[in-house]
Amino acid sequence: MIELKHITKIFHTQKGDISACQDVNLTIQDGEIFGVIGYSGAGKSTLVRIINQLEKQTSGEVIIDGEDISQLSGERLRKKRTKIGMIFQHFNLLWSRTVQKNIELSLEIAGVDKQTRQQKAKQLIELVGLTGRENAYPSELSGGQKQRVGIARALANDPHILLCDEATSALDPDTTEQILDLLIQINRQLGITIVMITHQMEVVQKICHRIAVMSEGKVVEEASVKDIFEHPHHEITKRFVRDLSSKIDDGKLNDNLKQIYPDGILLRLTFDEEISRLPIVSKVMKEIDLDLSIVSGNLTNTIDSSFGVLIVNVLGGDKQEYENVIQKFKDYQVIVEVI
Numbered sequence: 001m002i003e004l005k006h007i008t009k010i011f012h013t014q015k016g017d018i019s020a021c022q023d024v025n026l027t028i029q030d031g032e033i034f035g036v037i038g039y040s041g042a043g044k045s046t047l048v049r050i051i052n053q054l055e056k057q058t059s060g061e062v063i064i065d066g067e068d069i070s071q072l073s074g075e076r077l078r079k080k081r082t083k084i085g086m087i088f089q090h091f092n093l094l095w096s097r098t099v100q101k102n103i104e105l106s107l108e109i110a111g112v113d114k115q116t117r118q119q120k121a122k123q124l125i126e127l128v129g130l131t132g133r134e135n136a137y138p139s140e141l142s143g144g145q146k147q148r149v150g151i152a153r154a155l156a157n158d159p160h161i162l163l164c165d166e167a168t169s170a171l172d173p174d175t176t177e178q179i180l181d182l183l184i185q186i187n188r189q190l191g192i193t194i195v196m197i198t199h200q201m202e203v204v205q206k207i208c209h210r211i212a213v214m215s216e217g218k219v220v221e222e223a224s225v226k227d228i229f230e231h232p233h234h235e236i237t238k239r240f241v242r243d244l245s246s247k248i249d250d251g252k253l254n255d256n257l258k259q260i261y262p263d264g265i266l267l268r269l270t271f272d273e274e275i276s277r278l279p280i281v282s283k284v285m286k287e288i289d290l291d292l293s294i295v296s297g298n299l300t301n302t303i304d305s306s307f308g309v310l311i312v313n314v315l316g317g318d319k320q321e322y323e324n325v326i327q328k329f330k331d332y333q334v335i336v337e338v339i
């Protein structure tokens with residue numbers, strides 16, 4: 001378990017003090033894939049670097065498996081760090097070393113003998129899907145393959161925790177999907193806790209169990225991915241959710257929708273997986289004799305659930321009838337928003 005308690009980080013610069021993290025409190029459970037999302041400058045990278053003590057916090061505690069690692073130094077800190085792997089946006093590979101040799105590097109540093117190193121590297125190459133590319137140099141690999149090397153290298157010392165700092169930000173959407181699938185496989189197969197730092201909502205939606213949203217050094221919201229999507233509270237979180245649900249939820253587009261559908265009311269219905277299988281729309285419309293047209297809809301899959309958003313235009317009623325429609329949807333546990 002990773003416990004961050006009252007973490008504050010102040011950078012003292014010539015232009016003044018920068019508060020990169022302000023009283024951050026987070027608990028990340030073993031085996032969890034935990035996302036930290038925020039826009040540029042929110043303090044995500046600083047926070048993740050504090051977890052493995054690449055960066056020292058100004059105050060607060062970093063407790064990993066019950067031990068305050070900010071109190072450790074020298075050999076004890078180095079040993080603890082070997083159990084925390086890290087991957088980076090730009091891979092940080094050694095260009096003069098082959099795939100195999102890049103993966104073996106941390107084992108070499110740890111003084112592991114040649115045969116064990118080669119055996120371990122072989123297993124990891126297989127795990128990340130690079131069999132056959134052992135002797136290639138980083139310059140001969142695609143971005144996705146480079147990140148696979150980065151992942152294999154990060155796993156060489158059998159870490160309990162894998163920190164991913166914008167690990168897919170330099171990759172195209174298809175490659176991002178493949179790397180995220182690999183991280184899910186690693187989490188399930190090896191039981192490794194994964195902390196994902198990202199500014200991409202599609203990343204946390206696909207892979208994370210829970211997320212924290214950061215803004216200006218603070219955690220402004222923390223919840224399961226499903227809750228974040230269904231009930232975003234903070235304005236920043238709403239922006240992230242809107243960005244992903246993209247066009248149909250965009251404020252301007254909502255205004256456009258009202259122009260396109262000037263009559264009746266426009267409703268945004270959010271429903272979870274179970275409800276999506278029930279014929280709720282037809283039931284509600286049978287109970288109330290009004291017309292309904294579907295404007296748009298989508299279903300979003302998270303790692304452990306799904307939820308849907310449907311925008312409908314209800315027509316031909318008066319104020320009271322529209323209120324009845326809204327109430328009936330709510331009675332079926334649908335979240336209703338009038339656009």
Ligand SMILES: Nc1ncnc2c1ncn2[C@@H]1O[C@H](COP(=O)(O)OP(=O)(O)OP(=O)(O)O)[C@@H](O)[C@H]1O
Nearest residue numbers: 011013018020038039040041042043044045046047
């Ligand atoms: N070594 C440093 N010295 C001075 N200021 C720093 C340093 N590292 C980060 N900062 C500042 O701390 C704040 C948080 O930066 P951080 O890199 O943690 O944010 P981020 O959310 O990861 O953003 P990005 O994705 O752009 O890196 C920013 O204002 C940044 O300029």
